[in-house]
Amino acid sequence: MPLNDYVQHLPLRVPPEDVHPMTRLMLRECPVVHSGHDGGFWLLNRHEDILRVMQDWDGFANGNAGCRVPHDPPGVNRPPMPPIDWNGPIHRKVRDVMNPFLSPRALAKNEPGFRSIIGAMIAEFAPDGHADISSQLSKRFPSQITCQELLGVNDAKDLENLRIWNRRLSYDLLTEDPAVLAEVQREWSAWSTALVEQRKAEPGDDIVSALINAKNDGRPLLNDVEVVGAIQILVSGGFSTTSEATANIVVRLIDDPTLEALLRERPDLIPAAIEEILRLDPPVNTRPRRCTRDVEIGGKLLRENDRLLVNYLAANVDPDEWDEPDEFIINRTRNRVMTFGAGPHRCIGSTMARISLRIMVEELLKHVTGIKYADDRHERRVSTQPGGWRMVESFPVTFTTVTPPQSLT
C-alpha cells in the first residue's frame, strides 16, 4: 500500500502486514503527517513529539467523545469514561480511587487467583499437543481475571456478554451496522447500571463500590453514569490489550527458539523479555488527543480543536530514541517506552498486565515446550480500528507436553 493511502486509511482497516513497515517509513519521511480522513486528524510518530503531547494534558485533551478517531457511528452513545475521558485535577481524583486496587501491593494479593485461572486454562489444553492460542488462552484469561479479580463479577454469562460487547464496540466498529452497535452500547450500559445498583445495595471491598462511594468535597465524585463509564474503560482496558500482548509473546517464543531456553535457565529474565516484546509490538498502537490551542509540532501548525493520533509503535522504534531499535535486546534501558503511554493518563493497569503476563509465561513453560506454528499461515491477524490495531484472530500452534509439569517459580 502506498504511504499516502496508508495514512488516509488509518482510521479504517489497513492491512496488518503494512503496520510495521509503514511506521518505519513515516518515521523517515513524514513524522508529523495529516490525514484528511474521518474529518481530518494528525498522526505523530516521533518519540520526542509524542512524549511532549502525552505529558501536556492542558494543551492536548484526552476524551473519547471529542477526539476519537474514527468518530463513533451515529447512535452509539458511550457513557463518559473517567479517568480516560477526563483531564486535570478531577482526573487525578478518579485515579486516586482506582489506584489502591491496581497497585503492586494490592495485586500481590491477587497473584494466587491470577495463577489459578491462567494455570488451569493452560493445563486444560497442554496434554493435547496443540491449541489455538487465541481462543484457548489470549482472549480468555485477561477478561476472566479482570472480571473475577478486579470487578468481582463471577457469572459466566456476564463474562461472555462483556467479551461480546467489548469486541463489538472496538473491533467491529467499522463493519457492524450502527443500529446494532447502538443497541450493544445500550445493553452494556444497562448491565453496568444494574451492577452499580447491586453494589449500592450490597457494597463490597471492590473497585466498583469504591467508585460509587468516592467523594469530592463531600459530594459524590462520580454520578451513576460516570461509574458505568469507569466500569466500561476498566473492561476495555483489561480485555484486549493483555490479549494482544499474550499472542505477541507466543509469536516471539516461536520465532526465536533461543528465548525459551534462556527463560528456562533464567526465569528472572521473564519480565525483561516481556517488556522488550511490549516495546517492539505494543498492543495499543495509537491513542487520540485534541489540541486545546494552536501549537507547532515538527514544523507543522496544528490548530485548536484539531485531533491527533500518537503512534506508540513508532515512538518505540524511533532511531532518535533507541539504539538498534528493531533488535530484541533483553537488557536494554526501557524507561521511556511508550507501550503504556506516558504522563497523567499513563496506563493505570500496567502492573496488573505485567503480573498476569509473567504468570502466563511461567505457566506456559511449566506445561509445554517447543511451541511451533501449526501451519504456514502462522498467527492470523486482522487490522481493526483505530489506527492499525493488529488483532490476532486465530493462532493454531503445536508443542510438546511437559510431563510432569515443571514449575519455573
Ligand code: HEM
Ligand atoms: C498490555 C496491557 C495493556 C496495555 C498495552 C495498555 C495500554 C494503555 C495505554 C497506552 C494507556 C494510555 C491511554 C492514553 O494516554 O490515552 C492506557 C490507559 C489505561 N489503561 Fe491500560 N493497557 C494495558 C492493560 C490494562 C489493564 C489490565 C487495565 C485494567 C484492568 C487497564 C486500564 C487502563 C485505564 C483505566 C486507562 C486510563 C488511565 C487514565 O486515563 O488515567 N489497562 N492503557
